[in-house]
Amino acid sequence: MIIGIPKEIMQGEARVAATPETVKKFCKDGITILVESGAGEKSHYYDDQYRNMGAEMVYDPEELYRRSDLILKVKEPQYNESKDKHEIDMMHEGQYLITFIHPASPGNHSMVKKLAAAGVIGLTLDGIPRISRAQNMDALTSMSTCAGYKGMIMAANDLSFFMPQMFTAVGMLKPANVLVIGVGVAGLQALATAKRLGAVTYAMDIRPDAVEQAKSLGAKVIDSGVPAEIAVGEGGYANKLPDEWIQKEREHLKGVIKDMDIVFLSALVPGKVAPILITEDMVKDMKNGSVIVDVSIDQGGNCEITTPGKKEVKHNVTIGGIKNIPGLIPTSSTWMFAQNMYNLVNYLVKDGKIELDLNDEIIKSILVTNNKEIVHAGAKEAMGL
Structure with missing residues (x-):
């Protein structure tokens, strides 16, 4: 399995979805980690630190998106001005995305529809239920x-x-x-x-x-x-x-x-x-x-x-x-976020592949797009679907 960690492109966003510490854990689990060069600089995690923990540094975000099975991000996909294309247009069908999608927010409706049309399986961190077994993957609580x-x-x-x-x-x-x-x-x-x-x-x-x-x-x-x-x-x-x-x-x-x-x-x-x-x-x-x-x-x-x-x-x-x-406060928030991400991925991955049990309370709560459809209840209600 290959996980991609892109550099966040939202203006003023200094966080990143992985730290050198969580990269080391992923690599120990047998997962290949691609990190876009400079992704952690604003939160004071640097390329050499990632490389020393086993990550492959990638300089072109399009290459990172193309090669990855799973993308871990902090913020929802957006238009990348430097590449003159939307981040979703760099993704591919069957790829998984874990991030804060906030699918019910009106400003994100067109993006969610675009995600579904692209065949990307989107999982939103703001849907993690506050139950005891999900506490260590609850990024919403950490960021709150x-x-x-x-x-x-x-x-x-x-x-x-x-x-x-x-x-x-x-x-x-x-x-x-x-x-x-x-x-x-x-x-x-x-x-x-x-x-x-x-x-x-x-x-x-x-x-x-x-x-x-x-x-x-x-x-x-x-x-x-x-x-x-x-x-x-x-x-x-x-x-x-x-x-x-x-x-x-x-x-x-x-x-x-x-x-x-x-x-x-x-x-x-x-x-x-x-x-x-x-x-x-x-x-x-x-x-x-x-x-x-x-x-x-x-x-x-x-x-x-x-x-x-x-x-x-x-x-x-x-x-x-x-x-x-x-x-x-990017150093502290990135450290907390990355730990949550590692724990969630560890929960989803079985024998080197993501398995989505649609009867699982956690998975039901976070799944936004699947099989080219919007399946998130809150998003569908907000969109009038």
Whole structure:
């Protein structure tokens, strides 16, 4: 089996799908590893390190895609300007791809259709179920940890005033109020980081267990108004709410959001488009100079006016829709991601070949395209198929 590790081409993406450490493990398992030259430089993993662990360095991405049975990437396939062609056009029928596809996100629908048409078997990392046997391959959790930490650091950097309470010779400055909506892995890390920075923290989540975890970090809880029997779905994840309950959740937020200095958005429904919880009218009611960081943007975003991939000021509020926050701490995030990738590949490969048991909970959750068809339930729903 041959695994290809291409250089990421998304602007600002510094991560890579393998480290020299995981290359060594793959090679020990009898797998040939091709790494595109320079793929790890921005995360401070260098060609000589990969080569010394047994990888073959490849200088042309087209050669890497052509020769590989399986491609491991961090971000979804995109248009490669240097080759003047889409990465999918370098792939071939029957090839496997493991990456963050985010197939339900509207911005990725055409790419997913292209992937299916090419006959590539796409497996998405954002579909890994949070069950005990999948923990060590759950890259979404790993990257959410990075996004929660770095996203809150970015929010603090965008504020025009101090985060902690400050006592000075000329008077006292109040601490910043920080609201985290969606206290999963990213949200909890964001709360912990805001607390360390001295902010007064608030949390909102429709799941009672998540609320209890937020309380344990010292956050004041904002009631969502959504009953637990409607809110909580399979595996303890948030359910996709009917529109009437989304509206009730917004009503509960309206009275709170105008007092917040930072709003950190990380409310997600697995495999679905992220719910819109902050409308443009709600943004207009926020304080001048306040900040929104919308880390749910890969699945559409929780704020109605977040621009994907950009940080913009709208209605005197800085709204960050940066799509690759974990890539801003690339050494740590790459190390975590690569370990997850190795564990997932190790789970899928039997006797030197990938075997897809379509009755397996993990495989069912991550499979996006197969036999030239889109098979991912969330993607099909979002596309109206």
